[in-house]
Amino acid sequence: MLIAEVSEKFSIPQDTLRYYERIGLIPRVNRNKSGIRDYTEEDCKWVEFIKCMRGAGLPVEVLIEYVGLFQQGDDTLEARKELLIEQRLQLFSRIQEMSKILDRLDDKIARYEQTIGKKEKSLRRSSD
Known part of the structure; x- marks a missing residue:
């Protein structure tokens, strides 16, 4: 699959x-005889994984470390697992924090709706 196709498929x-490949965020992509990147299904899985993890807020540095560990083989299974557990804990903490913010916004919006509703009732009464 050509880079343009991968770009379109994943909206990246x-x-x-190219940057992700250059910094080691995705493993090096093979090239065809013309020197054009030729993404395999496995390459696309990496792109999808990185897009998902970046969307969840994982830092580039952590993902580079993860890819490096993966490329070292099964001796790093425990290290990879621990890295993901740590990132999961941080993500869970951010989700809890965002949930509190969402609750606060909902309360604020509800107060505005209540205030606006009272003013509308008041205006209707005064015009009767």
Whole structure:
């Protein structure tokens, strides 16, 4: 699959895909005889994984570390698991924090709706 196709499939700019490869965020992509990147199904799985993890807020540095550990083989299974557990804990903490913020916003919106509703009733009464 060509880079343009991968870019479109995952809604990631081609420059970003090149950058991810350059910094080791995704393993090096093979090239065809013309020197053009030729993404395999496995490469696409990496792109999908990285997009998901970045969407969840995982830092680039952590993901580079994870990819590096993966490339070292099964001797790093425990280290990879621990890295993901730590990131999960941090993500869970952020989700809890965001949930509190969401509750606060909902309360604030409800107060505005209540205030606006009272003013509308008042205006209707005064115009009767």
